[in-house]
Amino acid sequence: AQSVTQPDIHITVSEGASLELRCNYSYGATPYLFWYVQSPGQGLQLLLKYFSGDTLVQGIKGFEAEFKRSQSSFNLRKPSVHWSDAAEYFCAVVEPDYKLSFGAGTTVTVRA
């Protein structure tokens, strides 16, 4: 089975600063990768996804992620965070039977 690791449980960043969330996966073939965001008390919203092609993927809310096969990584970035970006972020990979395998999540706190 595939697995996803998010090494950082919690990240604190200043408003306006850049943000990078790490995600590593284990999968033999080219994976389908996703980043979801969960605001407090809300459901999961899809930020972006990678299936194939260009390894730099643009998403909503100014986020982007880069797929690096050599590092088995799919890190999420944002150049300048806003207070509204405070949330929990989940990386996920699709398994062959269409099930999603989630990482443990990274909680982002934005300080003024």
Next chain:
Amino acid sequence: DAGVIQSPRHEVTEMGQEVTLRCKPISGHDYLFWYRQTMMRGLELLIYFNNNVPIDDSGMPEDRFSAKMPNASFSTLKIQPSEPRDSAVYFCASSTPGTGDSDTQYFGPGTRLTVL
């Protein structure tokens, strides 16, 4: 499209009571997934359906949990009898693999269940 709809959004019940959670997937999606989210275990897949047929229920914690999908637009997750350790947020998601939006699961807002 209204997205995935779940009801109720919040449920508070007492131990031993039956709880039924409901989900309406996005129209046209033929896969439906039920997840549970807790602080201790994160997001766990409980069961999923393809064309209303349960495909994998290996994540269902015990016999107290059951799920049905009587038609393409409705699914239920039932817990009977409920226990305090069932307290969690339960999410429903739907997808339609094999299309241009392959394998993207869209999540509902969740049902926050509290069992006293």
